[in-house]
Structure formats: C-alpha cells, structure tokens
Amino acid sequence: MFDRLQKSFLTVETGEAWQPVRLTYELLHSERTIAALESLGCIRKGAAPLTWNWYWQGECDDLHFDSIPSYQRNGSHPVRLATLKQQTDVLHIHLNSFKRACMAVPFFHRLLGSEGARIRHADFVNRICAVDERLPHGFSELFSEAELEAMLYQRIEEYQRMRELCEHAVTAEEALDYMVAYAAAEEKKRLPYAERYVFLLEDQIDPDVIFLGFYIYLRGREMVAVRRWLGETGYTLREAVEESVESIFGAMGIDLID
Secondary structure, X not given: OHHXXXXXXXXXXXXOEOOOEEEEEEEOXXXXXXXXXXXXXXXXXXXXXXXXXXXXXXXXXXXXXXXXXXXXXXXXXXXXXXXXXXXXXXXXXXXXXXXXXXXHHHHHHHHHOXXXXXXXXXXXXXOOOEOOOOOOOOHHHHOOHHHHHHHHHHHHHHHHHHHHHHHOOOOHHHHXXXXXXXXXXHHXXXXXXXXXXXXXXXXXXXXXXXXXXXXXXXXXXXXXXXXXXXXXXXXXXXXXXXXXXXXXXXXXXXXXXX
C-alpha cells in the first residue's frame, strides 16, 4: 500500500484523473447531426472517415476545469476534449475523464437536441491508473458489450426484487428495513471495472435534472477511486455521494430538508 501512495495516478491535460468514458447516441437523422457538428468552431474533422475531434475552443470556450487553476491555454493548440465516431446509426463520443463527460452531455444535448440524435448510455471505467501502467489500446479494448449488458440486467433484476419486497411489506417499517439492508449490502460490494449508465430522457423531466443525476453518479465513483488510491480503503460510495450532494446543494444555499 505504501508503494502505491508514493505513486502518482494518470491525469489528463486539465488535471482530472484519466478515467475513460464512452457516450453512445442513437442517430435519428445522421445528415442533420453531421451538419450540426461540422457547423461548430470547436469541432474538426478527424483523419479517418466519419470521425471528428472536439476541442476546448469556440462554442465551448467557457467550459471551466478547476482541477488545475493555473492551467494556461494555448489558443494555437487547443486541448482536444473528445473524439467522435459514427458507426451506421450510432454516434460514439470518447472522452478521457468523468468531468469531460459531464460537460459533454448537456453541451451536445443542446447542439443535437432530441431530433437529430439522442443519448442512450455512458460506459465508463471505475478505476484510476498509475502513470507507468500499461493502458488499453483504444476504447474497444476497454469495454465488453456482453459484460456491460449482463451487469445492467443484473442491476435491474435486483431493483425489481427490492421493489417487490417493499410493495409486499406489511408495514412501512418493514419496507424501510429491506431498503436499509439492501443499501448496506450494496455498500460492501466492490465496484466493477466498468459500468453502464442508461439515460432516460423524458419530455416531462427537465434535462438539467437528469444531467445533474449523471454528474452525481460519476462524481461519487471518481471520489471512491481517488480516495481508495490514497489509502482510504474503507471509503464508501455512500459517503462519496453524500459529500457530492452536500457540495452541490450547499454551494447553492439549498436546504435539502426544506
């Protein structure tokens, strides 16, 4: 453990931990989507066909990365935030940090809307890496579609079982006991190497609320990865989520009890 505490973990140019994320969009109108992308100053065509790069400039110039306050941008060589690739009726956005993914989702939602493309899910890696660690070659090596889908369905089944237990509980106290026991069991589980987060964008729900939920979800997992790397092996996801929520709503001056 001591050796690890002396070893730095890999970060990206803007200071966040290197934790790859792949956003997947369903293309409803590919021509409209491509036209929207190529109309932006922050998007440039890639070297390969049907690929683009997203840069920290132009329309996203005001994005704020607080990981390195002293970071100096070079206008002639802007930071590449993501790569985009179209595959038939799907658009993938590949990013190298959770912070970039949380910024990309609302940005591209405003750009593409729900008529050109709709976000379906985000695949992400839960761990951080040492600076001298061998990294996977490309995103295809990072994620297994079969494993991610199997894990997602397992989660859904667990949720359905818990819901049925609560619905058939004789008293509210009994239902609460089920939920407390479930939360305690979840807290002890080791986070999987990679996970899938599914977006459920519905007309009656404010998209900003959904994007905030995504941020809290990823932020909690990032905190667990970093704090455990630093030696806090008992640090839990529940603690991370509580800290994230308190940080967000406390900064807004919102009393969650009210």
